[in-house]
Amino acid sequence: MKNIVIVGGGTGTFTLLSGLRKFPTNNAVIVSTADDGGSTGRLREELGVLPPGDLRQCLVGLSYTDPVLQDLFSYRFAKGSLAGHTVGNIILAALEKVTGDVERGIAQTAKMLNVRGEVVPVTLFPTKLSATLMNGKKIVGEHHIDEPRHDGNIRIKSLTLKPGGAANPRALGLIAAADAIIFGPGDLYTSTIPNLLVKGVAEAVRRSSAKKILITNLMTKHGQTDKFKASDFVKSLESYLGKGSVDAVIVNSKKPAAAWIARHKKEHSEFVEPDTALLKKMKLKVLAEPLLNGNTFEKNSGDVLKRSYLRHDPDKLAKLILDAV
Secondary structure (H helix, E strand, O other): OOEEEEEEOHHHHHHHHHHHOOOOOEEEEEEOOOOOOHHHHHHHHHHOOOOOHHHHHHHHHOEOOOHHHHHHHHOEOOOOOOOOOEHHHHHHHHHHHHHOOHHHHHHHHHHHOOEOOEEEEOOOOOOEEEEEEOOOOEEEOHHHHHOOOOOOOOOEEEEEEEOOOEOOHHHHHHHHHOOEEEEOOOOHHHHHHHHHOOEOHHHHHHHOOOEEEEEOOOEOOOOOOOOOOHHHHHHHHHHHHOOOOOOEEEEEOOOOOHHHHHHHHOOOOOEOOOOHHHHHHOOOEEEEEOOEOOOOOOOOOOOOOOOOOOOEOHHHHHHHHHHHO
């Protein structure tokens, strides 16, 4: 049975897990602790807990319990003093306090949800992400990078993470035992790369004999990947991992319908062009197929964060990963 490790979190990872969980694989997710927006940011600031949002989404993605319980953990309040909070975030925060330890809290949540697999924070303390733009301006906080109030057309030059403590040993162990390490889909600069900034993680990935596979996004993200083609995702990831670290790249080859292109354009988001010829010149194994999910997605009325309307087809993604390993 293959050991699949996903480095990321959030909706993109949840989508991927909903496909991988149908196959006989050992699935694990390594999640950043830099998230500071929405419900997660409020709980983190008010209670001093590890950011629960991405942990919760990944746990639900690996859950084999009653769908009603899964829906409960994902339920987001739209009104009242709890508006914006998800039930699962509150439960994870409470269990961290009850058990006195975030990993015990995650373990108890995993039991409640009948999780098969592992969800592991990349480090055991909250971190603060900062981005330096090409014009020298510094943006502090994951949320401010994710939803820019600055000129989002100015590209990110580099990222830093504080405090700069050591990685969670369990995360390093998962990387060492992996048959495949998956990066994406998801926000490249606020979900994937922050994990690689934690001391020891990028080095562990480079040492690993696992296949390193990048799944590029369907659409660009304003303030992070504006004007990016598929090859730009690889180049950006390898600027933190080292050139030649990525073995294979999965790209969507089918453009969304014109109505969806127009809707994304209003949010400064464009189709990620699959420049497969350049990817092959970079000596990458290229897996290019139509990967759009047939359904579109609308966020809950209590959700104040921006979300993508389009998602990958989880089953197609999972099959491509298994073919590449």
